[in-house]
Amino acid sequence: MPRRRPKPSEPRTRPFARLWREWLRPSWKTAAFAFAMMIIVALASAGYTKLIQEVMNSFEDSDFSVIWWGPLGVIILTAMKGLADYYRETSSNRFVTRMEADLQKQMFRQLVGSDLARLATEAPAGLAARFSSDITLISGAVRGAMGGLSGILIMVFSFAAMLTIDVPLTVAMILIFGIAVLPVNLIGSRLKKLSRKTQAEISSMTSEVTEGLSGIRMARTYQLEEPLSENAASVFERLFGLKNKQNQWSARVSPLMETLAGGAVAVLLLVVGIRMSHGTISIADFTGLLTGLGVASGPARRLGSTYAQMQQGAGALERVFMLFDAKNTIVDGSETIARAKGGIRFEDVQFAYPNGHVALSDFTLDIPAGTRTAFVGRSGAGKSTVFNLLPRLYDPTGGRVLLDGHDLRDLTLTSLREQIAVVSQDSILLSASVAQNIGFGRRSASRGEIEAAARDAAADGFISALPDGYETRVSPSAGQFSGGERQRLSIARAILRDAPVLLLDEPTSALDAESEAAIRGALDRLAAGRTTLVIAHRLATILDADHIVVMDRGRIVEQGTHRELLEHGGLYADLYALQFAGA
Numbered sequence: 100m101p102r103r104r105p106k107p108s109e110p111r112t113r114p115f116a117r118l119w120r121e122w123l124r125p126s127w128k129t130a131a132f133a134f135a136m137m138i139i140v141a142l143a144s145a146g147y148t149k150l151i152q153e154v155m156n157s158f159e160d161s162d163f164s165v166i167w168w169g170p171l172g173v174i175i176l177t178a179m180k181g182l183a184d185y186y187r188e189t190s191s192n193r194f195v196t197r198m199e200a201d202l203q204k205q206m207f208r209q210l211v212g213s214d215l216a217r218l219a220t221e222a223p224a225g226l227a228a229r230f231s232s233d234i235t236l237i238s239g240a241v242r243g244a245m246g247g248l249s250g251i252l253i254m255v256f257s258f259a260a261m262l263t264i265d266v267p268l269t270v271a272m273i274l275i276f277g278i279a280v281l282p283v284n285l286i287g288s289r290l291k292k293l294s295r296k297t298q299a300e301i302s303s304m305t306s307e308v309t310e311g312l313s314g315i316r317m318a319r320t321y322q323l324e325e326p327l328s329e330n331a332a333s334v335f336e337r338l339f340g341l342k343n344k345q346n347q348w349s350a351r352v353s354p355l356m357e358t359l360a361g362g363a364v365a366v367l368l369l370v371v372g373i374r375m376s377h378g379t380i381s382i383a384d385f386t387g388l389l390t391g392l393g394v395a396s397g398p399a400r401r402l403g404s405t406y407a408q409m410q411q412g413a414g415a416l417e418r419v420f421m422l423f424d425a426k427n428t429i430v431d432g433s434e435t436i437a438r439a440k441g442g443i444r445f446e447d448v449q450f451a452y453p454n455g456h457v458a459l460s461d462f463t464l465d466i467p468a469g470t471r472t473a474f475v476g477r478s479g480a481g482k483s484t485v486f487n488l489l490p491r492l493y494d495p496t497g498g499r500v501l502l503d504g505h506d507l508r509d510l511t512l513t514s515l516r517e518q519i520a521v522v523s524q525d526s527i528l529l530s531a532s533v534a535q536n537i538g539f540g541r542r543s544a545s546r547g548e549i550e551a552a553a554r555d556a557a558a559d560g561f562i563s564a565l566p567d568g569y570e571t572r573v574s575p576s577a578g579q580f581s582g583g584e585r586q587r588l589s590i591a592r593a594i595l596r597d598a599p600v601l602l603l604d605e606p607t608s609a610l611d612a613e614s615e616a617a618i619r620g621a622l623d624r625l626a627a628g629r630t631t632l633v634i635a636h637r638l639a640t641i642l643d644a645d646h647i648v649v650m651d652r653g654r655i656v657e658q659g660t661h662r663e664l665l666e667h668g669g670l671y672a673d674l675y676a677l678q679f680a681g682a
Contacts, residue, residue, distance in 0.1 A: 114416035115244070115409070122198050123241075129194045136187035137249040143180035144394050145256035150176065152264060152387030159383055191245045199238050203230055206422065214427050215492050229422070233415040240412020247405035250398025257395040264387050265380065268370055272392060275362055297341040367392060429491055432507075435514040439503050441468035441599040441630030443489070449497030450484055450653075458484040459653045462498070466646070468599075471631040473641035475671065476650035482634045484653075486602050489632075490519050502600075520598040522606040526585035533562055534569040536588055540595035548595060555621045556591035558584070590618060594625050601631045607640065638678055647671065 123130065150172050157165035210218065210226060218226070261269040367388060374380040443466040450459040458481045466472050474482040487493050488500050491507055500507045507515060520540065528536050537549045537558075544552075550569065553559045561584055565571040573579070580588070590606060606622060607615040619640070635641040642661045649657035649664065649671045657669045664671040 114413050114420060115240075117420065118198075118237075118241070118416060122201055123194070126194050126197050129190050129197070133187050133190040133194060133245065134248075136183045136190065137245075137252050139183035140180050140187060140249060141252035141256040143176045143183065144253045145260045145391070146176045147173075147394055148257060148260040148387050148391035149263070151390040152383050155383035155386045156381075159381065187249065191242065194245070195238050195241050198241060199234055202234055202237065202419065206230060206234075206419065209423055209425075212427070213425065214429050215487070217425055217427070229419065233419055236412045236415035237419065240409045240415075243405040243408040243412070247402055247409075250402055250405070253398045254395045257391045261388055261391040261395075264384050264391075268367065268388060269391075271366060271370070272395075275366065297338065429494060429512070430508075431512050432509040432515075433511065434505060434509045435511050436503065436505060436518065437514075439518045439599045441518075442466070442501075442503050443600070443630060443632075444501040444504075445485075445488075445498070446501065447498040448488070448495045448500060450481075450488065450493065451496050457653055459495075461654060464648060464655065464658075466630060466632070468503075468630050469628050470645040471626055471633065471643075472646045472648060473633045473635050473644040474648050474650060475635055475638065475641070475674065476656075479652075480650040481653040482650055483604070486521075486604060486632065486634065489600070489602065490516050490521070518598055519600045519602060520593040520596040521602045521604070522586075522590050522593045523602075523604040526582070526589040528573050528580070528585060528588065530573060532567075532570050532572055533565065533588070536573055537591045537595060540592035541597065544595050549591075552591040552595040553588075555594050555624070556587045557618055557621065558587040558591050561587075587618065590621065594621065599629055601626055601629050603631065603633045605634060605636060638675055 150169070154165050154169045154172075157163075157169070206229065258269055258273055261272070371380055371385045371388070375382075375385070443464075445462050445464045448459055448462040449457075450462075451457045462481070462485070474485060476482060484493070488495060489502075489507070491512060494508060502510070502515070502518065529539070531539075534546065534549050537552060538544050540552070541548075546569075550559065553562055553569075562569055562571075586606070593601065603622065607618050633641055633644065641647060644661070647659060647661060647664055648655055649669070651670060657664055657667060657671055659667065665675060
């Protein structure tokens with residue numbers, strides 16, 4: 100959909116103008132058709148005013164032909180209005196649902212492409228809530244705006260018809276309805292602020308519910324049902340309070356408009372009564388004015404609630420546009436690299452996360468191409484941060500990282516990430532077939548290459564036993580694979596990628612001893628001739644590494660081979676002794 104980013108100088112106070120410019124205007128033909136139908140509805144509605152006046156004039160003149168053309172006129176106006184209203188409704192709904200889908204697609208693209216630092220500021224469940232709660236408010240506001248526009252057209256044409264009957268009285272009616280502008284605007288402003296707070300609270304609620312249910316096994320084991328329920332209850336109560344305030348403010352609009360409509364009728368009756376006593380207005384004119392006022396007052400009453408609805412939508416729009424306007428700090432470079440040799444260098448790298456936590460300090464390390472380097476250390480030592488910097492999930496806050504002498508920030512993200520394959524502790528599977536999940540490692544791979552990678556990862560056996568084999572559909576949340584099976588599929592994906600740099604984050608942590616032995620052989624063959632970085636907590640898996648880097652509190656405290664580090668007698672020797680005590 101939209102291809103341009105808004106200029107920084109553009110006002111952020113007109114979210115609906117931006118919504119039209121960037122999201123609704125491409126569907127202008129549908130909007131134009133809906134508008135044409137609105138005009139027909141308004142003309143038919145206003146037609147009742149003149150029709151009733153003419154009918155009453157005919158009765159006063161004893162012209163009883165009205166018995167035939169009067170009902171026929173009502174039928175024609177009703178049919179015309181009903182048919183136009185149907186097409187207005189269907190075209191408006193198509194217009195709005197197209198916008199919903201386009202906004203949701205762009206939101207997802209934006210989130211998928213956002214920096215990890217940006218995503219870390221909001222829980223995934225809260226971000227997911229935007230796709231329903233925010234979009235629902237926005238689409239409701241747009242539907243309300245289109246309904247409001249239809250109502251305005253009905254009012255305009257109705258008042259125009261009334262002006263042909265009596266100008267002073269009609270002007271007085273218009274002024275009475277105009278009194279509502281100030282209080283309705285005040286209510287709308289209040290609702291906009293409440294809407295922003297409510298949407299933020301809905302995100303918190305979604306996060307609380309998701310986290311509580313995802314950790315239900317641990318919660319029941321430790322008997323934490325009560326604290327979980329209390330935390331969730333506090334969120335529900337805050338949400339109740341905000342929604343209650345919204346309802347209270349919204350409820351003030353309808354009585355206000357109802358009172359004004361009643362005031363307009365009272366003024367009409369008073370003035371007409373006085374003028375009829377002086378013979379300056381006829382029953383037919385009075386009936387026509389009363390009919391026109393009745394036609395106009397319905398949309399007028401709804402305009403207040405429509406405005407309130409639009410203000411709530413404006414709050415949701417601002418939240419969505421803030422997401423769209425967030426600037427990524429991971430900026431694409433301009434250089435490309437074909438197939439890297441795999442030499443990696445960290446030059447005085449510093450890194451601090453957005454929350455201020457310093458993960459790496461004075462980190463300098465050379466990793467020759469084709470070697471196997473293991474990273475060990477206590478939890479929180481900075482090992483995962485090293486891995487995150489290589490595919491540029493984050494950029495260093497100081498220093499630089501080089502691949503074959505190229506600063507990673509100078510390379511295009513596509514060419515950089517094509518050099519890297521990853522097997523992590525979290526084996527991610529997507530909603531696709533088993534073959535497709537493996538094939539994500541290299542999109543151009545043939546079916547034979549996919550199956551060969553699965554055999555090398557010791558995954559072919561359990562895949563072949565699935566109901567549809569490699570075409571079995573994966574449901575990530577269904578628990579259809581064990582942890583070890585998921586890990587083997589992830590390893591098959593990395594094997595298929597055939598990248599010169601391999602990142603292994605405890606790749607065999609979820610495997611049993613038999614599967615681990617098979618996988619370690621496959622990984623050894625895969626690592627041959629490649630630059631391999633391994634995060635290891637089980638030291639038995641990295642005893643044969645070319646180089647072992649021992650980290651503590653974001654710094655390198657020791658490095659060398661397994662034998663050299665044992666002889667040194669430092670942190671590595673302590674960790675080794677703890678793991679192999681009594682062996």
